[in-house]
Amino acid sequence: xxxxxxxxxxxxxxxxxPAIEAEGLVRDFDGRPAVAGVDLRLExxxxxxxxxxxxxxKTTLLRMIAGFERPDAGTVRIGGRTVAGPGAWVxxxxxxxxMVFQQGALFPHLxxxxxxxxxxxxxxxxxxxxELVGLADRAGGYPHELSGGERQRVALARALAADPEVVxxxxxxxxLDAGLRERLRExxxxxxxxxxxxxxxxxxxxxxALSLADTVAVLRHGRLxxxxxxxxxxxxxRSHWVAGFLGDADIVPxxxxxxxxxxxxxxxxxxxxxxxxxxLVIRPESVAIGHRPARDHDAKAVVVxxxxxxxxxxxxxxxxxxxxxxxxxxxxxxWHPGDHVRVWVDGPVTALAAPVPQPPAGxxx
Numbered sequence: 001x002x003x004x005x006x007x008x009x010x011x012x013x014x015x016x017x018p019a020i021e022a023e024g025l026v027r028d029f030d031g032r033p034a035v036a037g038v039d040l041r042l043e044x045x046x047x048x049x050x051x052x053x054x055x056x057x058k059t060t061l062l063r064m065i066a067g068f069e070r071p072d073a074g075t076v077r078i079g080g081r082t083v084a085g086p087g088a089w090v091x092x093x094x095x096x097x098x099m100v101f102q103q104g105a106l107f108p109h110l111x112x113x114x115x116x117x118x119x120x121x122x123x124x125x126x127x128x129x130x131e132l133v134g135l136a137d138r139a140g141g142y143p144h145e146l147s148g149g150e151r152q153r154v155a156l157a158r159a160l161a162a163d164p165e166v167v168x169x170x171x172x173x174x175x176l177d178a179g180l181r182e183r184l185r186e187x188x189x190x191x192x193x194x195x196x197x198x199x200x201x202x203x204x205x206x207x208x209a210l211s212l213a214d215t216v217a218v219l220r221h222g223r224l225x226x227x228x229x230x231x232x233x234x235x236x237x238r239s240h241w242v243a244g245f246l247g248d249a250d251i252v253p254x255x256x257x258x259x260x261x262x263x264x265x266x267x268x269x270x271x272x273x274x275x276x277x278x279x280l281v282i283r284p285e286s287v288a289i290g291h292r293p294a295r296d297h298d299a300k301a302v303v304v305x306x307x308x309x310x311x312x313x314x315x316x317x318x319x320x321x322x323x324x325x326x327x328x329x330x331x332x333x334x335w336h337p338g339d340h341v342r343v344w345v346d347g348p349v350t351a352l353a354a355p356v357p358q359p360p361a362g363x364x365x
Contacts, residue, residue: 049215066168301342
């Protein structure tokens with residue numbers, strides 16, 4: 001099928017159009033859905049992270065936005081221009097995107113300056129972008145002379161030199177060691193924000209998505225489980241799976257009604273529509289412990305385990321009911337197995353409707 005090119009018109013392109021708008025994207029491989037009806041929106045100048053485990057469809061989603069995969073259904077618009085959809089197809093090189101891959105994908109036979117010049121919108125952009133990433137003095141060097149972090153910064157400079165509508169980052173830090181990864185991702189985020197660039201990051205790393213992005217889209221089995229600010233998806237997960245995927249969480253059963261839920265840790269405001277059996281999702285950092293005088297809704301517990309990390313500690317508690325709970329505290333004071341403490345909640349709590357028990361296999365219906 002010959003490639004068809006869609007040309008922007010005054011009707012579909014506007015200064016206020018999102019950097020990326022995807023609607024109903026579908027991609028199947030051998031009858032198995034990799035992406036199943038995804039809607040995604042990245043505002044101009046925003047930073048969106050698509051977060052999901054291996055096999056969730058995030059790379060396929062990125063490839064459809066970039067133009068490396070044709071969607072089986074749905075539409076992609078970049079800067080208001082339709083680049084994929086019914087009767088429309090724009091090749092990757094004409095989509096005004098900048099790509100940064102996991103390994104940087106630099107040309108080994110070209111200098112740093114030569115790599116950045118490849119596809120640059122204008123000659124002066126090479127020096128501007130190398131200055132932006134802090135490598136102006138390495139223009140004459142070659143990729144093999146650079147560290148892993150420097151190569152990724154060159155890849156970013158090359159992406160920015162094309163004056164793209166949006167920069168797509170495909171797991172750009174996963175090949176680096178932990179210390180360099182954390183340092184470089186902060187540098188890259190600062191560079192992109194300074195440039196005013198619209199950015200889409202694909203990652204499996206929860207801390208990376210939560211620390212860098214303005215908006216996080218959590219993907220599972222090709223479907224979006226939740227989209228929101230980092231605080232929203234972490235503090236108010238919409239499902240047990242999102243809660244567990246984004247970090248440690250304990251589940252405490254309770255009963256809801258009239259906008260409140262009661263459990264052995266106290267009474268908490270919840271969504272008004274919740275009634276009956278619920279499960280309260282509580283992060284360890286929301287669980288406080290100490291020896292303060294008893295107050296209403298304090299619970300008694302005994303410390304049964306502790307993992308010490310220096311700057312903080314994860315304390316395992318056993319409540320009077322026998323239920324286990326975790327508390328993440330500063331590294332001091334030290335808590336030890338056998339300590340008797342009071343427990344209270346000092347942070348966000350999310351209530352989810354308790355799953356309906358399923359009859360055992362073979363049971364009468």
